[in-house]
Amino acid sequence: MGEWRYVGRKLLQAGVTLLFIISVNFFLFRIMPSDPVRLLTRQRGVQLSPEAQAALTHDLGLDRSLPSQFVKYLADTLRLDFGDSFIYPGQSVVSVFARFLWPTVLLVGTATVLMIVIGLYLGIRGGWKRGRPLDVGSMGFSLLFYSMPDFWLAMILLIVFSTALGWFPSGGFESPSSDLSGFSRVLDIANHMFLPVLTLTLGYIGEYFLLMRSSLLDVLGEDYITTVRAKGVREDRVLWRHAVRNALLPTISVIALSFGLVLGGAITIELVFSYPGLGLLLLQAVDSQDFLLMQALFLFASVAVLASNLVADLVYSWIDPRVREA
Amino acid sequence: MANHTTGVPTGTKRSSRSVVWERRRQAASRFWATYRRSGMGLAGLAILVAFALMALLAPLLVSREALDVTRVDGPILASPSWEYPMGTDESGRSVFALVVWGARVSLAIGLLAAVVSMVVGATVGIVSGYRGGRWDAALMRFTDWFLVLPSLPLAITLAAILGQSMFIIVMVIGLTFWPWTARIVRSQTLSVRERPYVERARGLGASDRQLIPRHVLPNVFPVIFAQTILSIAAAILAESALSFIGLGDPLRVSWGGTLELAFDAGAPTIGAWWWIGFPGACIVLVVLAFTMCGNALEEILNPRLRQR
Amino acid sequence: MSVLEVSDLSVSYATRDGPVPAVRGVSFDIDRGQVLGLAGESGCGKSTIGLGLLRLLPRGTEMAGRAVLNGADVLAMAPSALGAVRWTQASVVFQGAQHALDPVIRVGDQIEEAILAHRSLTRRQTTARTAELLELVGLPARRAKDFPNEFSGGQKQRVMIAMALACDPDLVIADEPTTALDVMVQAQVLRLLKSLQMELGLSMLFITHDLSVLAQVADRLAVMYAGRIVEEGPAEEVFGSPAHPYTAALAGAFPRIGDEAFVQAPGGLDGDPPDPRDLPTGCSFHPRCPRVMDRCRTIEPPSFPAGTGHRAECLLLEQGAPESMPT
Numbered sequence: 012m013g014e015w016r017y018v019g020r021k022l023l024q025a026g027v028t029l030l031f032i033i034s035v036n037f038f039l040f041r042i043m044p045s046d047p048v049r050l051l052t053r054q055r056g057v058q059l060s061p062e063a064q065a066a067l068t069h070d071l072g073l074d075r076s077l078p079s080q081f082v083k084y085l086a087d088t089l090r091l092d093f094g095d096s097f098i099y100p101g102q103s104v105v106s107v108f109a110r111f112l113w114p115t116v117l118l119v120g121t122a123t124v125l126m127i128v129i130g131l132y133l134g135i136r137g138g139w140k141r142g143r144p145l146d147v148g149s150m151g152f153s154l155l156f157y158s159m160p161d162f163w164l165a166m167i168l169l170i171v172f173s174t175a176l177g178w179f180p181s182g183g184f185e186s187p188s189s190d191l192s193g194f195s196r197v198l199d200i201a202n203h204m205f206l207p208v209l210t211l212t213l214g215y216i217g218e219y220f221l222l223m224r225s226s227l228l229d230v231l232g233e234d235y236i237t238t239v240r241a242k243g244v245r246e247d248r249v250l251w252r253h254a255v256r257n258a259l260l261p262t263i264s265v266i267a268l269s270f271g272l273v274l275g276g277a278i279t280i281e282l283v284f285s286y287p288g289l290g291l292l293l294l295q296a297v298d299s300q301d302f303l304l305m306q307a308l309f310l311f312a313s314v315a316v317l318a319s320n321l322v323a324d325l326v327y328s329w330i331d332p333r334v335r336e337a
Numbered sequence: 338m339a340n341h342t343t344g345v346p347t348g349t350k351r352s353s354r355s356v357v358w359e360r361r362r363q364a365a366s367r368f369w370a371t372y373r374r375s376g377m378g379l380a381g382l383a384i385l386v387a388f389a390l391m392a393l394l395a396p397l398l399v400s401r402e403a404l405d406v407t408r409v410d411g412p413i414l415a416s417p418s419w420e421y422p423m424g425t426d427e428s429g430r431s432v433f434a435l436v437v438w439g440a441r442v443s444l445a446i447g448l449l450a451a452v453v454s455m456v457v458g459a460t461v462g463i464v465s466g467y468r469g470g471r472w473d474a475a476l477m478r479f480t481d482w483f484l485v486l487p488s489l490p491l492a493i494t495l496a497a498i499l500g501q502s503m504f505i506i507v508m509v510i511g512l513t514f515w516p517w518t519a520r521i522v523r524s525q526t527l528s529v530r531e532r533p534y535v536e537r538a539r540g541l542g543a544s545d546r547q548l549i550p551r552h553v554l555p556n557v558f559p560v561i562f563a564q565t566i567l568s569i570a571a572a573i574l575a576e577s578a579l580s581f582i583g584l585g586d587p588l589r590v591s592w593g594g595t596l597e598l599a600f601d602a603g604a605p606t607i608g609a610w611w612w613i614g615f616p617g618a619c620i621v622l623v624v625l626a627f628t629m630c631g632n633a634l635e636e637i638l639n640p641r642l643r644q645r
Numbered sequence: 646m647s648v649l650e651v652s653d654l655s656v657s658y659a660t661r662d663g664p665v666p667a668v669r670g671v672s673f674d675i676d677r678g679q680v681l682g683l684a685g686e687s688g689c690g691k692s693t694i695g696l697g698l699l700r701l702l703p704r705g706t707e708m709a710g711r712a713v714l715n716g717a718d719v720l721a722m723a724p725s726a727l728g729a730v731r732w733t734q735a736s737v738v739f740q741g742a743q744h745a746l747d748p749v750i751r752v753g754d755q756i757e758e759a760i761l762a763h764r765s766l767t768r769r770q771t772t773a774r775t776a777e778l779l780e781l782v783g784l785p786a787r788r789a790k791d792f793p794n795e796f797s798g799g800q801k802q803r804v805m806i807a808m809a810l811a812c813d814p815d816l817v818i819a820d821e822p823t824t825a826l827d828v829m830v831q832a833q834v835l836r837l838l839k840s841l842q843m844e845l846g847l848s849m850l851f852i853t854h855d856l857s858v859l860a861q862v863a864d865r866l867a868v869m870y871a872g873r874i875v876e877e878g879p880a881e882e883v884f885g886s887p888a889h890p891y892t893a894a895l896a897g898a899f900p901r902i903g904d905e906a907f908v909q910a911p912g913g914l915d916g917d918p919p920d921p922r923d924l925p926t927g928c929s930f931h932p933r934c935p936r937v938m939d940r941c942r943t944i945e946p947p948s949f950p951a952g953t954g955h956r957a958e959c960l961l962l963e964q965g966a967p968e969s970m971p972t
Contacts (some may be wrong), residue, residue: 031482039494158570158624160577163596163617169605170613181606234744237701242759242808243731253747260749268484275489279578283600293490294582297497305494312490320485331749333794 014328021324025317032313037084040306041077088310097301104307107292114184115288117204119277122211126273127266130216134223135258139250141228150224153217162279165210169283172206179206182285207284215273222265226258233257260331267323271316371637378633384626388619392440403434404590417611424611426595427602432615435595439616442591444623446507447573453511454572455518455565459557462522467530467553477523483516492575496584503586510575518564525560529553559638567631570624577620592616648815648848649675649698649735650713654720656690656697659705665921667693669872670710675816680842680849682863682880684856684895686918689869691852695820698850699731715815733763736809738802738838740821745805746793752804753779753789759811778807782837799830806838816848823858835861856896860884865954868892871919871929878955888951889959890934928960936961 087093093104137146156164173181180186184203191199230236231254239253278290285291289308296304372378391398402408411429415421423432465476495509529535535552579585580593581600599612654671657664668690675681683691696702698712698719712719715734719727739745747755756778757771766774776786782803793801802822809817819838823831839862842849851862859866859880866884867877868891876889887893894914916933919925925932931941941960949962 028482028485032485035486040498154625154628155621158574158621158628160574160581160593160596160617160620162578162581162600163613163620166596166600166605166613167617170608170610174606174608234739235747237696238737238739238745238805239747239758241699241701241731241737243728243733243762244758245728245762253750256749257747271485271487272489274487275578278489278493279581282582283605293493297493297582297584300497302498305497309490309494312487313485316485316487333748333792 017328018325021321021328025321028317029314032310032317033085033088034081036306036310036313037081039309040302093307094303096304098295098299098304104304107304108289108307108311111287111289111292114286115277115281115290117200118207118211118281118286118288119273121204122208122215122277123270123273125208125212126216126219129212130219131223131259131262133216134220135227135250135255137220138224138227138231138258139254146224149220153220155217156213157215157217159214160279161210161214161276162283164214165207165280165283168206168210179203182283184287203286207280207286210280210283211273211276214276215269218269218272219262219266222262223258226260226262227254229261230254230258256330260327263323263327263330264320267320268316270319271312274312274315368637372633375633375636377629381626381629381633384622385630388440388444388623388626391437392444395437395441399431399434399437401438403431404438406430414607414609414612416609423615424609426598426612432595432612435590436592436616436619439590439592439595440619442503442586442589443573443576443593443620446503446510446576446591447569447623449507450510450514450572450576451565451568453507454514454568455561457511458515458518458564459522459561461515461519463526463553463557465519466523466526469527469530473523476519480516480519486513488513489575489578492579493582493584496579501584501586503589506576506579506585510572510579513575514568514571518561518568521564522557522561525557526553529556532556559634563631563634563638566627566634570627570631573620573624573627592620646677647674647713648677648679648715649850650711651694651698652711652713654694654697654710654712655708656693656702657707658703659707662922664707667872667921668697671869671872671874673867673874673877675848675850677815677848678846680851680862680864682859682866683850683852683869684854684859684866685869686854686895688918688921690872691854691869692820695737695818695850695852698818699735699737700727701737729763732759732809732814733812734814735816735818736812736814738805738809738817738819738822740824743798743801743825746801748793751790751792752796752808753791756789756804756808756811759808763812774811778811779804781810781841782807797830798826799834802826802830802834803837806834806841810841810845813845814847816850817842818850818852820852821854822851824853824855831858838862856884868895871924872921873929873958875930875959876951876955876957878952878957882952882955886952888949888955888957888962889930890936890961891930892957894933894935928958 091105093108096102096104096107099107133145133149137149140146169181173179180203182203184200185191185196186199186203236249236254239249277288278293280286281288281290282294289311293305293308295301296308406428409429409431411421411425411431413425413429414427415425417424421431421433423436425431426435461476461480465473465480492509492513495512496505499505499509530553538552576585576591577593577596580591581597583597585591585594585597587594595616596613599609599616602609602612604610604612651674652672654668655666656668657666671690671694673681683694685691693702697706697708698714700708700719702708708720710720714730717726717730719730722730746752750758753772753775756775760766760771760774772789775789779786779789784800784803784807788796793804796804805822822838823834826834835858838849841847842862849862851859853859863880865878866880867874868883868889869875870891876883876887876892878888883892884896887896891914914933914935919929919932925942927943928934928941928946931937934941938960944960946958946960946963948956948958951957951962
């Protein structure tokens with residue numbers, strides 16, 4: 012019973028945060044130093060008559076008061092109407108977005124799964140055998156890779172594995188002239204995805220490793236672990252059933268928060284590998300000052316982080332039975 | 338018989354002020370003695386000193402003209418040699434020159450942005466932790482919302498809207514990192530507030546304006562300082578990313594900006610590893626150094642961490 | 646017939662500045678069905694002994710000496726043999742059950758885990774046994790499905806006691822089992838422990854800093870100071886006529902409500918127990934001893950008899966008959 016109340020509460024909080032995000036998004040693009048209409052028309056190299064300008068202003072809703080603009084923006088957003096893109100004239104933001112969505116989902120999804128599985132596992136092993144070679148090595152490795160800018164690591168890997176060794180293509184999502192389908196298409200995509208996924212994973216795996224390790228060490232210092240050992244329980248059970256279960260709890264919330272960093276990392280990596288995902292799209296939008304597109308992408312990124320937090324909260328309640336009773 | 342704490346013969350009168358300063362000096366030397374024991378801390382410090390010297394002495398090491406594309410006459414895209422130890426870029430500029438002069442900008446922006454984020458974050462954290470109650474709830478709610486906004490996309494969006502100058506970059510980075518600081522400072526403030534001497538001072542009638550600078554700040558300051566060091570690392574990475582994307586100050590040479598030029602010129606596919614490797618390695622070293630120092634400081638503040 | 650024979654036990658913790666001796670050559674025996682109280686201030690090493698007997702101290706801790714439990718030296722055993730001995734021959738009731746139970750697992754499952762670690766029983770059998778144990782300590786069986794945070798402090802302590810008895814151990818090591826509890830609850834838990842001990846014929850090592858508690862529970866009493874046992878003997882005798890000045894001070898330090906004499910001249914000592922890294926020369930108690938002699942500063946006192954089955958490490962006893970210490 013308490014579980015549903017908890018879920019309900021979390022959903023409500025998420026809703027409020029969503030409102031905040033949408034508001035930030037709205038105001039962000041209203042603090043531009045220049046007038047949007049003039050910006051748009053100047054870019055298109057079009058000279059509009061004052062009446063046409065007024066008409067455009069009315070279309071964009073810019074002649075209304077700020078509160079009513081906000082309401083319009085809110086309504087549009089909920090209807091998923093984000094206007095038309097500038098760099099891809101005639102196409103709605105939503106349709107452009109849809110084209111670039113899938114590669115990023117694959118990239119970030121694969122990398123996140125790898126990061127979490129490998130990072131947490133190494134963190135558990137490292138914390139359990141503190142001070143041993145695996146632990147010390149992993150810590151050094153984490154520190155080193157975490158200090159690298161993602162795009163730099165990307166370029167280094169590019170030089171080594173693509174330019175020098177020729178093992179992987181230098182960019183893109185699929186081979187351009189391909190008519191591949193089915194399994195060979197999948198392989199082709201995997202071939203292109205390999206270096207970007209590797210870069211993203213290496214860059215952030217260290218953080219998950221350190222988090223899990225630190226949490227596990229905290230738990231291992233607790234009295235109840237001594238109790239369990241005293242009962243004569245086997246060491247691996249002490250680790251997995253008691254220590255890891257308790258150590259995962261605080262780790263989960265921080266993992267969700269780190270998701271924002273991972274998204275940020277994906278942006279520059281997509282740039283280096285010319286990987287046609289949302290990150291590359293954002294940068295294109297920045298270059299051409301396509302504000303509607305930028306707005307939609309920023310909203311998406313924020314909502315993605317919000318969603319990951321929500322998922323983490325739900326997973327947390329599933330693992331920690333105390334929460335449900337509260 | 339000498340007084341234990343100050344070594345001054347008992348019976349001599351001293352001003353309370355001089356006693357306090359004496360104590361602070363001793364605390365500082367004790368702190369340094371502890372810090373010295375950390376291998377990581379010393380290594381990090383050494384690297385930072387080296388880079389700081391490089392940045393400060395830039396004009397002595399390389400003339401500014403070496404950055405001007407119209408004035409250089411080195412070979413184009415040359416790999417490292419005796420004359421050009423770090424090779425040259427596509428305009429014939431020495432990469433070494435770019436690295437040395439870039440240090441100034443990258444380090445400066447990193448430091449300033451970290452300070453901005455610290456000032457905002459620490460203020461929010463202290464007010465929130467000290468006042469408690471509704472202030473705390475409201476501020477923390479606001480901070481949590483901010484934490485949901487992803488850092489780099491936010492920075493990119495802000496920079497795209499506001500423009501490209503060093504000042505804007507510093508402010509933008511500072512404004513994306515403050516929530517992390519705020520949280521940590523808040524929890525430290527909370528624990529300081531509970532301490533007996535603060536309660537006693539309050540009981541004696543000390544006002545907030547007296548309490549905060551005298552009692553709260555000195556105890557929260559070490560945590561703030563350690564966090565600042567770690568923030569600088571993050572800020573340098575953020576600046577390099579923004580410059581790489583093209584949102585940095587176009588008039589200044591920074592490490593990230595150099596990497597941007599390298600990438601635009603196709604350095605990875607050409608194989609000009611020196612143009613990419615050296616500036617990037619500097620970023621890695623500096624970020625590593627700040628992180629190691631920050632970790633060493635945190636260990637001193639929280640002895641429990643030392644056992645790891 | 647001894648359940649536990651400890652000879653010359655020494656324990657040193659590993660620290661950044663080198664090994665720190667917490668226990669320095671301690672010897673005692675516990676017979677079947679006997680309760681030995683181990684008393685002393687914090688830091689004297691008593692909890693170290695409690696944990697050390699089952700080798701539950703942190704990695705890197707050095708242990709020397711012998712601890713023979715039911716005929717086998719626990720300190721010399723291989724880890725697998727130790728795992729079999731733990732809980733079946735000796736179990737521990739920890740202090741502050743606040744944090745001694747895994748917060749995310751139901752208490753019934755935690756008790757069952759203790760059982761299943763050593764025996765293979767069917768589901769039905771373990772559930773029945775768990776119910777039995779809970780009822781033994783005065784808790785309803787249906788509470789097995791609750792989580793630790795749903796119990797009060799006293800109830801959690803009962804759960805710990807139930808769990809400690811799960812495998813019918815011969816020896817129960819109770820490490821400050823009542824310290825974190827309210828006075829009223831303390832009395833209840835003590836009564837429970839004593840009755841269980843007598844009913845089941847358990848041997849007990851009862852570790853605490855509170856002498857008044859031991860007065861109710863212990864058959865024999867051992868007083869520890871700075872890592873050594875400075876006095877040991879039958880509980881009544883050690884209480885009534887302590888041979889070591891420290892014991893006298895310890896007994897005097899606890900307020901007895903309504904005792905006029907105490908109000909007039911409360912006992913207790915000045916100063917703090919010594920830092921194990923920097924022990925005084927000679928008798929480690931001499932800086933705080935109200936009856937210190939010059940010789941105490943240089944000579945480490947050996948053990949002197951102070952009555953039948955009663956001994957103390959104090960140079961005051963060297964002359965022969967023990968002087969009665971004012972309490």
